[in-house]
Amino acid sequence: MMIDWQHFTPVSALLGGALIGIAASILILCNGRIAGISGIIGGLIKATLAERIWRIAFIVGLISAALIWQLFTALPEITISTSSGLLILSGLIVGFGTRLGSGCTSGHGICGISRLSLRSIVATLTFMLTGFATVYVMRHLLSLST
Amino acid sequence: MKSPMLAILTALLSGLLFGLGLLFSGLANPAKVLAFLDLAGLWDISLALVMAGGISISMIAFTIARKRSASYLGLPVQIPSNRQIDRPLIMGAALFGIGWGLAGICPGPAVVLLGAGSLQGVIFLVAMLIGMGLFEVVYARR
Numbered sequence: 001m002m003i004d005w006q007h008f009t010p011v012s013a014l015l016g017g018a019l020i021g022i023a024a025s026i027l028i029l030c031n032g033r034i035a036g037i038s039g040i041i042g043g044l045i046k047a048t049l050a051e052r053i054w055r056i057a058f059i060v061g062l063i064s065a066a067l068i069w070q071l072f073t074a075l076p077e078i079t080i081s082t083s084s085g086l087l088i089l090s091g092l093i094v095g096f097g098t099r100l101g102s103g104c105t106s107g108h109g110i111c112g113i114s115r116l117s118l119r120s121i122v123a124t125l126t127f128m129l130t131g132f133a134t135v136y137v138m139r140h141l142l143s144l145s146t
Numbered sequence: 147m148k149s150p151m152l153a154i155l156t157a158l159l160s161g162l163l164f165g166l167g168l169l170f171s172g173l174a175n176p177a178k179v180l181a182f183l184d185l186a187g188l189w190d191i192s193l194a195l196v197m198a199g200g201i202s203i204s205m206i207a208f209t210i211a212r213k214r215s216a217s218y219l220g221l222p223v224q225i226p227s228n229r230q231i232d233r234p235l236i237m238g239a240a241l242f243g244i245g246w247g248l249a250g251i252c253p254g255p256a257v258v259l260l261g262a263g264s265l266q267g268v269i270f271l272v273a274m275l276i277g278m279g280l281f282e283v284v285y286a287r288r
Contacts, residue, residue, distance in 0.1 A: 004188035007181065009172055013192040016171020017199025023164035024200065025207030030156035032217035032224050035164060037253040042278045057154045058161035059257060065165020066174075066261035076169055078259065079177035080266040082249040091256070091270040093245030095277020098253060100285065101238020102228075105173075105252045106164075108239070110200040115208040115225065122231050127243030134247025135183040 024111055027058070036107020037062070038098035101127075153219050165258045171196040174258045176250035183247055234285075 024035040031054055033040075040055050047055060069075055082090070098104040101123055103112065108127075112120020138144045168174040173196055181190035211223050246252050251259070251270050259267025 001185060002188050004181065004190045007178070007188075007190045007192070009192045010195055013171050013195035014199040016167045016169070016173065017196035017201075018203050019163050019167030019170060020196065021167075021200040021203025021207075023160045023162075023167060024204040026156055026163070027160040028204070028207050028211045028217070028223070028225075030217055030219050030221075031153055031160070032211070032219075032221040033157075034224070034226065035160060037164075037257065038278070041253065041257075041275070042281070045279070045282055053150075053154060054157040057157035058164075061158040061161025061163075062165040062254065062257045063261040064162055065169060065258055066263070068162065069166065069169055075262055076172070076175065077177075078175050078262060078264060078267075080249070080251075080264065081177065082266070084266070084269055087249050087251075087266055087270045088273040090245045090248035090251065091273025092277040092280070093241050093248070094252065094256075094270075095245075095274035095279075096281045097238045097241030097243075097245055097277075099238070099278050099281035100234050101240075101242055102226075102235060103239075104242060104254070105246075106254050109197060110204060111208070113197075114201050114204040115212065117226070117229075119226075119229060119231060119235060123235055123239040126236055126239035127246060130240045130243030131183045131247040132185050132243075134244045135180060136186055138248065139184060140186050 020106075020110060021114075024106070024114070028111070034107055034111045036103050036111060038095075038104040039102070039107050042099045097127075149219065153221060156219065164254065165261065167196075167200075168255050168258050169262075171199075173252075174255040174262070176255070179246075179250035179252075179255075183250065 027033050027035040044055050108120040108123040172178045182193040217223055256271045260271055
């Protein structure tokens with residue numbers, strides 16, 4: 001295992017993480033809800049009107065982030081070299097999987113671990129493991145650039 | 147509820163800060179996420195620190211929230227009560243990890259990419275929404 005020190009960005013990672021933590025804190029302390037993105041979006045389908053409003057407000061905020069960022073400075077690097085076919089397959093699996101597993105990186109990874117939920121710790125270890133395995137298979141066994 | 151309008155504003159603010167955090171941390175850059183998931187390549191461990199930064203702050207909030215029945219705005223504090231490690235949890239998380247490893251995009255960044263005007267991000271987002279809809283059809287309505 002070789003660590004890529006050249007692309008290591010500890011300060012922005014920690015500060016960005018802290019911003020995410022503050023966002024999750026506001027939502028639980030003010031709205032009483034977990035900042036789990038897949039749950040907030042997926043829950044829209046069956047939600048009552050009152051339930052829909054805060055979800056939509058959160059999603060509007062999330063969409064606005066890049067727009068507001070650009071009022072001040074250029075967006076940071078965003079590189080996607082995955083083919084459209086693979087993007088579609090990946091999106092379908094992520095959508096289905098996060099709903100089946102009741103959460104994603106935010107709901108389980110940040111909020112769940114913060115409240116020491118065993119369910120979330122197991123879920124996070126599971127998706128990290130299959131994430132590592134998938135990249136290994138794609139890049140090193142199949143030599144596909146994703 | 148003290149103020150329904152205020153609750154909409156706090157949800158909006160939370161979403162905005164969440165998105166800014168994703169952009170700032172590098173988590174909204176799929177190439178960086180894949181570099182983090184690539185243990186056998188040149189490993190970029192930065193994103194482990196995003197989780198550390200996020201958890202260290204929200205841990206305080208959850209400790210406070212857990213002792214309260216109502217939020218600061220008078221809304222019920224809804225913390226999941228399910229403690230079962232069951233098949234759907236494991237299967238779902240395993241699937242999610244596979245999808246995440248294919249493109250380096252998870253649900254939060256997918257929405258942020260829409261705001262960033264990334265066409266590829268939109269392709270992923272639409273597929274993700276269809277995947278969520280499929281779940282409702284297959285599971286939730288049986």
